[in-house]
Amino acid sequence: MSLSIVTDRSSRGIDLLARFPLLRRLSLHRWFPLAGALLLLVLGAVLVAGGFIGTPVGNRSGIVVAVWILWWFLLIAVLLPFGARAWCGVCPVPVVGDWVQRRRLTSVADEDPRAATGPPGKLIGRNRYFGLALRWPRALSNLWLQNLGFLLLATFSVVLLTSPLASAVAVVAMVLAATAVAWAFRQRTFCRYLCPVGGFLGLYSMSSTLAVRAKDAxxxxxxxxxxxxxGSAGGWGCPWLQYPSRLDRNNACGFCLECVKSCSHGNMTIFLRRPFAERRLLGWDEAFKAYLMVALAIAYSVVYLGPWGELKAAANVGEASGWRAFGLYAGALWILALVVVPGAFVAAAWGGRRLAGARLALRDAALASASALVPFGLLAWIAF
Structure with a gap:
């Protein structure tokens, strides 16, 4: 069988579902990738239980080793470069919320809007959902809350790495938050706009060799x-609040493959493409995510790999250094992430624009320069 090479709006690539019929059949199955998410949900429950009742020593705890060492390494070094947001497709955090919304696991609530029977639930497209199904505020439809959430987690990273109890509480809080948001708002609102991990997954998924796109525009x-x-009888309408046929970036595609299942023309597929095919950033929220990840890579290299034991002790609020030292550390980290690194790159963009005599808005120049941090930041985190 010859390779099916097609062009989408951002790159040329190999149509994997056309090349491998078994993969296509698997992608159309309702249990895929749900089965992986359910298995990880069970495993996660065991790890969380161990965090609450098991050893208090971080390097002997399953949840610390599995989440902050094994999972983080695989996510940064393997899944993001070669699988885009495939982790989001099997992430156990939103599984309970999906069930709250859909009240079913594998079947699809498909109805003709012209013959809809009304409540219970709310019909969105052809799919019926339960809960309030509110729209997320337009003013918050960006990465700013995700940026803040990730920086907050990063501030307490030493605590999470050394305390199984803190890690267990953080995981449970994520699941509860995702479930509550799923009950109140439409589809995967939590994953799209609130998940602390989602912002950097979207940023670095642009570097990936995989992309879900339409085959023929x-x-x-x-x-x-x-x-x-x-939505259709085959699958749910895009849970990520995207228009899949118009996708030209990986940022907000959660690799749930519902579009592959629901497309009545079989026109959605997975492409294998060259790495770093995308770098285009669309707004200050995305640029600040790129700045934030570089700033944290610098800070972590100093705190975790540097010879300054006092600095690492200050980053751990549970150590004898106490809250005062931790407050100084947290303040320095936030200034580095929100002022120093962004300020340096924006100043460089302003200076470059002036020296070149370019008639280019500062925002456009800053976004263009920040796009270089997509591959650079990913490789920096892999090295770390």
């Missing part, structure tokens, strides 16, 4: 069902 242009958005 002309098919999408003439499609009347828009089932990738509205």
């Amino acid at each position: 002309s098919v999408c242009a003439t499609c009347r069902e828009k089932s990738c958005l509205a």
Whole structure:
């Protein structure tokens, strides 16, 4: 069988679902990738229980080793470069919230809107959801809350790495938050706009060799069902609040493959493409995510790999140094992440624009320069 090489809006690539029929059959199955998420949910429950009742020593705790060492390494070094946001497809955190919304695991609540019977639940497209199904505020439809959440987690990273109890509490809090948001708001609102990990996953997934895209734009242009958005008997409308047929970046694609299942024309697929095919950033929120990740890579290298034991002790609020030293450390970290690193890059963009005599808005120059931090930041974190 010859390789099916096609062009999407951002790159050329190999159509993996056309090349490997078994992979296509698997991607159309309702249990895929749900089965992986359910297995990880069970494993996560065991690890969380160990965090609450097991050893208090971090390097002997399953949850610390599994989450902050094994999972983090695989995520940064393997999944993001070669699988885009495949982790989001099997992430156990939103599983309970999905069930609260859908009240089913594998089947699809598909209805013709013209013959809809009304409550219970709310019909969105062709799919019926439960809960309040509110729209997320437009003013918060960006990465700023994710940036803040990730920086907050990073501030307490030493505590999470050394305390199984703190790690267990953090994981439970994430699941509860995702479930509450799923009950109140539409689909994967938590994953799209609130998950602390989601922002950097979206940023670095642009570097990945995998991408979910439409095969033929002309098919999408003439499609009347828009089932990738509205849902169908085969799958739910995009849980990530995206229009899958128009995807040209990996940032907000959670690799749930619902669009592959729901598309009535079989026009959605997974492409294998060259690495670092995307770097385009669209706003200050994305640029600040890139700045934030570089700043934290610098800070972590100093705290964890440097010879200054007092600094590492200050980063651990549970140590004898106490809250005062931790407050100084946290303040320095936030200034580095929110002022020093962003200020340096924005100043460089301003200076470069002036020296070049370019008629370019500072925002455009800053976003263009920050895009270089996508591959640089990912490789820096892999090295760390």
